[in-house]
Amino acid sequence: MTTYTDKGPRPEVGKFIAFHHISFWVGNAKQASQWYCVRFGFHPFGYKGLETKSRQVVSHAIQQDDIIFVFHSPLEPNNDEMGRHLVVHGDGVKDVAFSVENCRGIYKRAIEKGAKSVREPWEESDENGTVIFATIQTYGDTTHTFIELTNYKGTFLPNYKEPRHVDPILPSLKECGLHFIDHVVGNQPDDQMTSAAEWYVNNLQFHRFWSVDDSQIHTEYSALRSIVVTNFDETIKMPINEPANGRKKSQIQEFVDYYGGAGVQHIALNTSNIIKSIAALRSRGVEFLTIPDSYYVALREKLKKSKVKVDESLDVLQELHILVDYDDEGYLLQIFSKPAQDRPTLFIEIIQRKNHQGFGAGNFKALFEAIEAEQDLRGNL
Template sequence: MTTYTDKGPKPDSGRFVCFDHVTFWVGNAKQAASHYCARMGFEPFAYKGLETGSRHVASHAVKQNKIVFVFQSMLEPHKPEDMGKHLVKHGDGVKDVAFQVEDLDAIVKRAKDRGAVVKKEPWEESDEHGSVRMAMVQTYGDTTHTFIDRANYNGLFLPGYKKPMFEDPLLSKLPKGGLNFIDHIVGNQPDQDMVSVAEWYERNLMFHRFWSVDDSQIHTDYSSLRSIVVTNYEETIKMPINEPANGKRKSQIQEYVDYYGGAGVQHIAMNTDDIISAVTNLQARGQHFLQVPKRYYDNLRERLKHSKVDVKENLDTLEKLRILVDFDDNGYLLQIFTKNMQDRPTLFLEVIQRHNHQGFGAGNFKSLFEAIEYDQAERGNL
């Protein structure tokens, strides 16, 4: 495992502020949004569709604190054509990861000068609440990044969106999700593509390497992976890039690539300041999480005896909820992963709480792989 301290030169203009929102292309946006609200603690936030004058695409935005997910579906059989093709190939999944930026033009010009494919040159959208400027670039696979400058906008979400048309009376009766902001978003790549993708972020967006791990450190009998985490200068946007490494059988990264039809977003990690309450509540809402074997906790207690770190949470409670712990001499993190959020074994979610620890759970990868491999075996894909 390697952590990197060299951020490289500070960009002289343009700044990446934070994750803005994540757009999913799905078969049925209304139902997908409802599922994330019911199970993961989101609330309906904004809507765009036939009733608001959007003739081709329905968009349901849901929100939880600073996290915004937008689910979009086509309204006509063959329009938009690219959305139809995307759904046939990939199934439900993340199409776009949007970043909030300052000085959009500088960021786009620099990315373009350095070789990025600009899918949509800067454009502006307006309504009675002001205007938003945006641009879109191509990243790995069919995934895009939209850059969003909101400096002159004070509306609900984006121009064209209205408040949701209905209130869901069930949601107020359910316990709170307790998720605060997007911690990181992971992209899976086919074998041997990870380095070139990480270099794309370094070159075109002036991101830098933050953390990495290779397959000599992360492997089981069946699975192994390599990962490089890239981040912006301020380190507010973290994007781990994974690839499979050869194992005896098909790794879960390769399973993702096979079922998704190429590179794409594998999981979205959401930060909480109380993972025990969050997971207790999400389980009460019916969200399914991966179950690591009991021996993980026997092993963990043994390892913690020889560590300087003091885990404040009750280990019996963490074991009961199947929350994972990763630690070093300075701190620790707590994390848990949902099962797949759709029928294809592609995208899932993570809940994470950090205590002075900026890693990504490398110490848990082996246990996590074993849990995923158990599920893979059930699917006949190991």
């Protein structure tokens, strides 16, 4: 495992502030958004559709604290772009949007450095003000939209209206306590990780934050390599993974096969109380990977020799199948859902940090083995 301290020079144009929202292209935005509300504790937040004069695409925005997901579906049968994307990739993440200062400057510099433009800067306005947008291509068919809010006073973005219907079951369900997007992981085909990471360094002035290779992350059957890139202020973390050769197919390769190329593999959502969050999520029917008891037997022995004390009950962590990674300074707790759709592609991670900014390298072997058990059930190991 390698951590990096050299951020490089402060960007000369613009500033990346944070994740703004994540856009999904799905076959049925109404149903998908409701599934995430019921299962993961989101609430309806905004709507665009036929009733709001959006004639081609319907959009359902949902929110939980600072996390915003937006689900888009085509309304007309001749929407070839969205139709092709859905056939190739299935339901999945299309765009990861960032809040920025100086949208036009960031876009202009990225294009000058070689980034591919999807849409030049444009403005949208409503009674709450004006927002500036621009979109560029990143790995695979995934895009990044830069969003400059400036003095916009609305709750989300222009021309989104209040949800037309709020499911009456939602208030009766336990709150999940998920607060913000911790990181967004992109899987690449073999030998494309480094070029994808360098794309962020060259075009967006991100820098390397953390990395591991297949000598550190492997099981008997499969392995991966990963580089994490981040913006100057380290508020946006984007891990980039690729498969490494192993005896059998890695989970990264399985994703690439079923997604049809590079794409967002998982979204990590941060909580301040993972035990409470996972108890609530399990009560809502979220399925998580199963971690064997042997992991916790070994963990207890290793922690006896560690300077770090885990505040949470190891018995409860074991009962909930929550993983623990640590160093001499602190620890993190994490757990991974099963895929959120029929294809074994996108899933959700829940993570809690206590003075630890890693990504669970110490857990990768246990995580891989849990995923491999699922792969075996699917006939894909």
